[in-house]
Amino acid sequence: MSKVIIKSFEELEKLIGQELGISEYHEFTQAQINLFADATLDHQWIHVDEAKAKSESPFGNTIAHGYLTLSILPHLWEQIVEVQNLKLQVNYGIEKFKFNQPVLVNSRVRLKAKVINAVNLRGVTKANIGVTLEIEGNKKPAYEGEIVFLYHFI
Template identity: 75%
Template sequence: MAKLIIKSFEELEALIGKEIGKSEYHSITQEQINQFADATHDHQWIHTDPERAKAESPFGNTIAHGYLTVSMLAYLWEQMVEVQNIKLQVNYGIESLKFNQPVVVNSKIRLVAKVDEVKDLRGVTKAVIGVVLEIEGNKKPAFEGKIIFLYHFIRN
């Protein structure tokens, strides 16, 4: 899959209202869930105990932490878009994030993104990106929301 290359404020601004891509699918493994649990000290059984989850969970297996799926944003975004000609990129925020459906272990997820808004804030570009985290084979996404980046483009 070819990345979309963005080199300037004007190129980013031209994408307002457009879907800019879909990432490749990524499988969420039990190992990844366990590593996230270790990193965040969140070892709730619904994430880390496959036997108990199979017996007691309404999902029939372990599920990824919601914040694990959110933490995948940067990785999946980088598969789709390369912003060039910048001094600095800052993850500025997340708005309107809503979890719709849990991601069951071994599910495949991908990011779909569109540019919602681009503003010039005295030389710094603020980009609001609408994101949907799809789960392969499910009509309902894992989450939907808006991520905000600040780009410091190099001006010639």
């Protein structure tokens, strides 16, 4: 899979409305879920108690934290796009975002991305990127929304 290379505001602007690509799959293991629970102090049983989740959860197993699935977005984004000629990149915001479907342990997900908008704010590029986290074998995505990056091109 080849990455989309973006070197300037003008190149990004030409991509408005276009699908950029799809990342490789990432599998959420119980070990990763447990580490995220430790890092965020969120040890709700539906994420970390495998026995209880199998017997009491409506999902029949543990699930990844919604924010864990969101936190891997930069990793998956970098598999789709390489932004060059940058002084700085800032994660600026999240808009119109909804978690649609839980991600069960050992599920594989991938990111699909599309340029929604790009504007030049006095030399800083504000890019709205439409993102969908697809779950392998599931018609309904884990989440959909827009992420906003600020790119300071050289």
